[in-house]
Amino acid sequence: GREAEGDIQKGQKEKEEKEKGREDQEAAAGASLGEEAPCSRGALLSPSRKAWNPGPAESKLELHPLLNRWALWFFKNDHSRTWQDNLQLVTKFDTVEDFWAMYSNIQLASKLSSGCDYALFKDGIEPMWEDSRNKRGGRWLVSLAKQQRHSELDHLWLETLLCLIGESFEEHSREVCGAVINIRTKRDKIAVWTREAENQEGVLHIGRVYKERLGLSTKTVIGYQAHADTASKSSSLAKNKFVV
Structure with a gap:
């Protein structure tokens, strides 16, 4: 069960892609992602996230399997x-x-x-x-x-x-x-x-x-x-x- 909330390491390139796509994503999804884009199931499963529509950069990244x-x-x-x-x-x-x-x-x-x-x-x-x-x-x-x-x-x-x-x-x-x-x-x-x-x-x-x-x-x-x-x-x- 604990690993279901473990961190998933991202490469620097992916991180930069996230930074680049964040403004578009926030405008589209109407959601504030805070300081860091989510990199763990734990963060993604936060009830405060509600609806999350990935932007072009996010959608290319690895999905988080349950x-x-x-x-x-x-x-x-x-x-x-x-x-x-x-x-x-x-x-x-x-x-x-x-x-x-x-x-x-x-x-x-x-x-x-x-x-x-x-x-x-x-x-x-x-x-x-x-x-x-x-x-x-x-x-x-x-x-x-x-x-x-x-x-x-x-x-x-x-x-x-x-x-x-x-x-x-x-x-x-x-x-x-x-x-x-x-x-x-x-x-x-x-x-x-x-x-x-x-x-x-x-x-x-x-x-x-x-x-x-x-x-x-x-x-x-x-x-x-x-x-x-x-x-x-x-x-x-x-x-x-x-x-x-």
Whole structure:
């Protein structure tokens, strides 16, 4: 996981190319890059970067590969169609640059209509309990009051995405399957899905790091529910297996 944020050394020539192309890039992207152009996944994965459109000089440089390939899914609750038909694959990406291109081109979660979901999962894992890599797992669930939608929701969802693609849970990142955001009338929910609910050490490590990354207060408690428990009853009735 740590190497996912390690520095990538650039040659002097590349550095000069960056300097030359920076003014055009800032004008085009409307983004301030600060003193140094980014040279690490860590810098590139900073939430403050938001949309980043590379200029001509930047686009020739090496892309920053992610450890995993990820797929973004969109779910729209249309009662006239089956659940499977309502689930659509939006795109797949495996570089930092393609992540930001994707993020800047989709609607913010706070702007989605009620009943819609976004899901980001490792390529090959479908965002449903029935998938073989999900069925023995569970989820860390963050429930948000209605008034938080326009103040905190988008920030928390973006931070969740960055935790996933940046492999923020060290060696336990391999336990992560994906994350889902549910936009609902009463409460919105964000959940990180892991593959093995019985892996107490891994699940608790992920929960603690995730809570810290979201900047939740120590008084706020988030719970982990096994999919097997939530599949048989509504999530509001399912018992928490772990809490942090």
